[in-house]
Amino acid sequence: MSDMTNTPNKSDEKSMLQKRLPIIVVGIAAILGFVFLRDYLNFETLSNNREALIEFRDANYILAVLGFIAIYIMIVAFSLPGAAIATLTGGFLFATFPGVLYNIIAATTGATAIFMAARLGFGDRLAARMEAGEGLVKKIKDGIDENQWSMLFLIRFIPAVPFFVANLVPALVDVPVRRFVISTFFGIIPGSIVYTSVGAGLGEVFARGETPNLGIIFEPHILLPMLGLCALSLLPVVLKALRGKEGI
Template identity: 55%
Template sequence: MRRWLPLVVILSGAVIGAVFLRDYLSFDTLRDNREALIAYRAAHPLLMPAVFITAYVLIVAFSLPGALVASLTGGFLFGVFPGVAYNVVAATLGSLAIFLAVRIGLGEGLKARIDASDGRVRQLSEGIRANEISVLLIMRLVPVVPFFIANLIPAVLGVATWRFVWTTGLGIIPAGLVYTWIGAGLGEVFARGEAPDLGIIFEPYILGPLLGLAALALLPVVIKRFQRA
């Protein structure tokens, strides 16, 4: 029971949050409460970062539908810097919570089943393990991999905790910087009565550099293949 408890807590929180908090973790909520948030930041300049990081960690840890809004909020409240640092730290800690919960509850048993199996699943897992760092970085750099999946796969495959943490923190910096930057400009967006362009990350001038970084992360895998050939 102790082994399953963290996973049960995470799953229960995810279900409860999805049902009761979905409408609150939205851009509309940020827009409607922006003045109150700015006033609280001004009244509590040291406490506000701690409150924000804690809220962001909980959002990520319970896989609630508000991580993107949280990133925008970090930029809106704290600017690009230190907003991006707060966002990256919070997202990494929240990811670590999911990683540890899944690893403690399912990791060892599921990993043993995969290792004992035959076919494509085992081949895929062995391929990922052979190129662990590259795969971990690519999952973070390319914004098409769901964040929860990028936390789940390493836990199931038995990735070392320290390696999961540093590849997560490093890999989410580029996209995190983009969304923090968007959040930093929300004051003007609110003044015009508009909504931010969240699809900007798929624009060629943004997506291109991200794919370039992913290609660099993939380079060691390509070199290994040529060496084997």
């Protein structure tokens, strides 16, 4: 009788471990990447290898594109350091366009991979607990559900929100995959254009022996339009709140 009772429990534990394995792998890879790769995935490495990269691109353009996208996907999917450098590299190797397109495709694909890993491991279960809960937690979940599009675009438009946070949080509140992919693809376009264009000008930066200004996104002529996009993404939330007050 005892064996029959324990068998389902062991099966459930094994199933849960299998579900959480992808996010566990991501976590381990992120830690190892931070420890061993942070000194390599940086601007100095790009500067030191720029000539070799250009030669390889000129000799094997399609392979260079595919290899770049694959590496960028892994950086994002495993939350490795160097996503900003990867975006700069996309501009440096492939110009603002089509470099920005390659950057957006790679970043969206990598973000979706970590989103799926987190959702498989924790998302559905946590969302179910939040749905079954009461009080403040339930209100927060309901608020996100009612304004998902606005919230998803908002966390992409705000430069201060870390990319990996914007990938994980939606998975934990049961955001549909399609909605996540669409909001990620279009939401990262403004920032991607800025950093890719900076990368496209790295040749001159290298020639002067300088480093690129990665804080450019916080300069007024860049930041103000992005804040405008943030305000635009919040407009449906504001209108809904006003309508709610009118109905009271």
